[in-house]
Amino acid sequence: MDSRSQTRTWWQDVISLDLRSLALFRMGLGAVILWDLAIRATALTAHYTDQGMFSLDQFVHETPGRWVFSLHALSGTAEFQAVLFVIAALFAFCLMIGCWTRVAIVVSWVLLVSLHNRNPLVLNAADPMLRVVMFWAMFLPLGARWSVDTVFSAKRVCTSSVFSVRTMAIILQICFVYWFTVLLKTGSDWWDGSALYYVFQRELLLTAWGRACADWSNWHAPMTYAVIIWEVIGTLFLILGGGWRMISILGFVAFHGGIAILMNVGLFPAVAIVAWLVLLPTVFWERLAIWFPRCRQSMQTLGLKVSQIVRVSNKVKWELKESSITGSVAVGICLLVVFVYNIQGLYEDSNDRYQSQHVENFVKVLRLDQRWSMFSPNPSRNDGWFVCWAKLSNGDTVDLFSREKFTWQKPENVREHIPNRRWGKIMFKMLDPSRMEMRRRYLALVVDEWNTTHGREEQVRSYAFRFVLEVSEKDRIASRQLIDLWTAGVDQPSDLPMKTDPFLLMSGN
Numbered sequence: 466m467d468s469r470s471q472t473r474t475w476w477q478d479v480i481s482l483d484l485r486s487l488a489l490f491r492m493g494l495g496a497v498i499l500w501d502l503a504i505r506a507t508a509l510t511a512h513y514t515d516q517g518m519f520s521l522d523q524f525v526h527e528t529p530g531r532w533v534f535s536l537h538a539l540s541g542t543a544e545f546q547a548v549l550f551v552i553a554a555l556f557a558f559c560l561m562i563g564c565w566t567r568v569a570i571v572v573s574w575v576l577l578v579s580l581h582n583r584n585p586l587v588l589n590a591a592d593p594m595l596r597v598v599m600f601w602a603m604f605l606p607l608g609a610r611w612s613v614d615t616v617f618s619a620k621r622v623c624t625s626s627v628f629s630v631r632t633m634a635i636i637l638q639i640c641f642v643y644w645f646t647v648l649l650k651t652g653s654d655w656w657d658g659s660a661l662y663y664v665f666q667r668e669l670l671l672t673a674w675g676r677a678c679a680d681w682s683n684w685h686a687p688m689t690y691a692v693i694i695w696e697v698i699g700t701l702f703l704i705l706g707g708g709w710r711m712i713s714i715l716g717f718v719a720f721h722g723g724i725a726i727l728m729n730v731g732l733f734p735a736v737a738i739v740a741w742l743v744l745l746p747t748v749f750w751e752r753l754a755i756w757f758p759r760c761r762q763s764m765q766t767l768g769l770k771v772s773q774i775v776r777v778s779n780k781v782k783w784e785l786k787e788s789s790i791t792g793s794v795a796v797g798i799c800l801l802v803v804f805v806y807n808i809q810g811l812y813e814d815s816n817d818r819y820q821s822q823h824v825e826n827f828v829k830v831l832r833l834d835q836r837w838s839m840f841s842p843n844p845s846r847n848d849g850w851f852v853c854w855a856k857l858s859n860g861d862t863v864d865l866f867s868r869e870k871f872t873w874q875k876p877e878n879v880r881e882h883i884p885n886r887r888w889g890k891i892m893f894k895m896l897d898p899s900r901m902e903m904r905r906r907y908l909a910l911v912v913d914e915w916n917t918t919h920g921r922e923e924q925v926r927s928y929a930f931r932f933v934l935e936v937s938e939k940d941r942i943a944s945r946q947l948i949d950l951w952t953a954g955v956d957q958p959s960d961l962p963m964k965t966d967p968f969l970l971m972s973g974n
Contacts, residue, residue: 477628478706478707478746479636479703479704479706480628480629480632480633480636481626481627481628481632481746481747482605482626482627482628482632482635482636482743482744483625483626483745483746483747483749483750484606484609484610484624484625484626484627485610485611485625485745485750486742486743486744486745486746486749486750487605487606487607487609487610487627487743488563488607488608488609488610488611488612489611489742489743489745490602490607490739490740490742490743491560491561491563491566491570491602491607491608491612492561492562492611493738493739493742494560494561494570494573494595494598494599494602494739495557495558495559495560495561495562495569495573496561496739497595497732497735497736497739498553498554498557498560498573498577498595499554499557499558499561500732500735501591501595501732502550502553502554502557504732504885504887505550505580505587505887506547506550507884507885508587508884508887508888509543509546509547509550510543511907511910512584512587512887512891513537513543513546513580513583513584514541514542514543514546515541515542516541516543517906517910518586518891518903518906518907518910519584519586519891519903520541520906521538521541523902523903524538524583524584525538528582532826532829532830533582533829534578534579534582535579535580535582535583536549536575536576536579537549537579537580537582537583538579538582538583549576549579549580552572552576553573553576553577553580556568556569556572556573556576557569557573560573560607562612562613563607563608563611563612563613563614563615564612564613564614565614566607566608566612566614567603567607567608570599570602570603570607571603573599574596574599574600574603577595577596577599578596578832581596581832582832584891586890586891586894586903587887587888587890587891588890589730589731589733589886589887589890590730590731590733590837590839591730591731591732591733591735591736593834593835593836594642594733594736594737594740595732595736596832596833597638597803597832597833597835598635598638598639598736598739598740600799600831600832600833601631601634601635601638601796602635604631604634604792604796605627605631605632605635606627625747626747629793630793630794630796630797630800631792631793631796633800634796634797634799634800635743636703636744637800637804638800638803639700639740639741639744640700640703641803641804641807641835641837642737642837643696643697643699643700643837644696644697644700645807645810645811645836645837646696646837646838646839646841647693647696647697648811649810649811649836649837649838649841649842650693650840650841650842651841651842652841652842652843653843654689654843654844655689655693655842655843658685658686658687658689658690659685659686659689659939660689660692660840660843660844661685661686661688661689661692661844662682662685662686662689662939663843663844663845663846663937664728664840664844665678665679665685666679666846666848666937667844667845667847667848668848668878668879668880669729669848669849669850669879669880669883669889670728670729670730671727671728671729671880672726672727672728672729673878674726674727675726675727675728675729676878678727695716695720699713699716699717699720700713702716703744706746707748710744710746711745711746711748711749713744714741714742714744714745717737717738717741718738718741721733721734721737721738721741722734722738729880729886729889730886731885731886731887732886799831799833802824802827802828802833803828803833803835805821805824806824806825806828806833806834806835807835807836807837809821809824810835810836810838813836846936846937846938846943847934847935847936847937848879848934848935848936848937849879849932849933849934849935850875850876850879850880850932850933851866851882851883851892851930851931851932851933852864852866852871852873852930852931852932852933853865853866853908853911853928853929853930853931854871854928854929854931855871855912855915855925855926855927855928855929856925856926856927856928856954857922857923857924857925857926858921858922858923858924858926859922859923861923865911865912865915865925865928866882866911867881867882868915873933875933891903892907895907895950896932896948896950901951904930904950904951905951908928908930908951908953912925912928925954926954927953927954928951928952928953928954929949929951929952929953930950930951930952931947931948931949931950932947932948932950933945933946933947933948934946934947934948
């Protein structure tokens with residue numbers, strides 16, 4: 466084999482995707498969308514209706530131009546939102562089982578973009594990751610294996626893998642996440658080894674395991690450097706192909722699994738792991754068939770039985786078509802624009818920033834906008850917790866969050882009263898002084914929930930919404946201060962130890 470043939474074989478190995486990996490990736494996408502919808506549905510009224518914290522009037526006021534669309538903004542009622550949630554869940558389920566796969570992934574992406582545009586204040590790092598991965602997935606043969614579509618198909622796909630500009634696009638997109646997050650980590654904390662120390666001082670982000678590991682100061686510096694090195698070298702292993710590709714996949718799955726165990730960062734670890742599943746090489750499935758032959762036989766038998774049951778309805782034809790030149794060119798252009806957009810994002814905070822408005826509009830329309838600035842340029846030193854003092858009709862004072870007697874003492878778990886990461890994001894948006902209307906709407910929900918579950922003697926008469934800001938420095942808490950977010954009623958909390966000295970609050974803890 467000459468050098469040109471070897472290069473072509475190596476390149477095909479690098480950008481090829483196994484159809485079984487695409488099928489597993491498809492199932493994972495459907496499951497993640499359903500999981501995401503279930504979490505969002507718990508705050509459907511609060512986050513997506515006119516009775517909640519971000520009404521349609523606020524949406525219209527804050528929508529940046531004509532490039533943003535949202536089907537969810539057609540109505541501010543809870544019933545309308547619920548219908549769209551159900552439709553999204555149905556298409557996500559179809560995607561998961563591979564029924565009308567192409568339609569399911571396109572509709573799921575459209576509804577996801579619509580949902581993200583309706584309330585951007587609850588979005589976190591998982592959302593752009595899921596959004597862009599689903600965009601590239603629309604151009605891939607997700608239903609070629611292990612799908613209802615193949616059961617109904619009269620034709621069979623003989624190839625086991627595909628490679629094209631389309632497969633290259635999703636592979637590079639996954640790499641962009643890690644390459645650009647490293648390039649954005651320009652702060653001194655990442656290069657002097659203290660970054661993870663400050664990350665693990667942010668109790669609002671930590672799970673129980675994370676809080677247990679926060680005091681292990683000896684491993685903060687080596688793990689800080691390990692994160693930087695792995696995000697660069699781990700992705701380069703993909704280019705080497707072969708066994709190196711499996712090392713890269715297993716390494717990043719373990720990496721994100723560790724993040725999920727230690728930190729509360731929403732669905733980001735799950736979305737990232739699902740994205741890496743698409744890269745599983747053909748050799749993985751070949752080895753799996755050798756190690757678990759009975760499992761393979763059982764799946765083939767099950768598929769045969771299902772096929773016999775539904776063969777009478779064999780009206781839907783499906784086959785793996787060759788990638789059209791037009792489609793490949795379109796994907797190539799989108800990929801180039803995304804790369805340029807990420808490059809421009811490196812200079813977003815600098816004075817010499819240059820950004821093409823055409824590129825900006827292009828990515829906003831397709832919601833390919835992305836900036837992988839997790840803990841960049843330095844991890845934030847700010848942490849804290851919310852309190853909501855309230856005086857009841859019977860004279861008692863309570864915390865409307867803990868529903869217990871009010872105290873300024875720091876809770877053992879500062880995120881105990883924040884239901885999930887999306888609530889955490891929008892609550893921290895309320896620290897912005899311009900968000901007074903959002904604060905009012907949020908407290909109306911909190912007070913109404915209390916009053917409807919308590920009798921006449923325990924109705925809220927006055928309340929005060931505060932945030933206790935805690936700022937960390939190396940090996941110590943530098944300061945604590947109280948931020949007044951909202952006050953209502955004639956009574957006020959009289960025991961404010963921070964009025965004279967911010968650091969007196971919980972000084973005994």
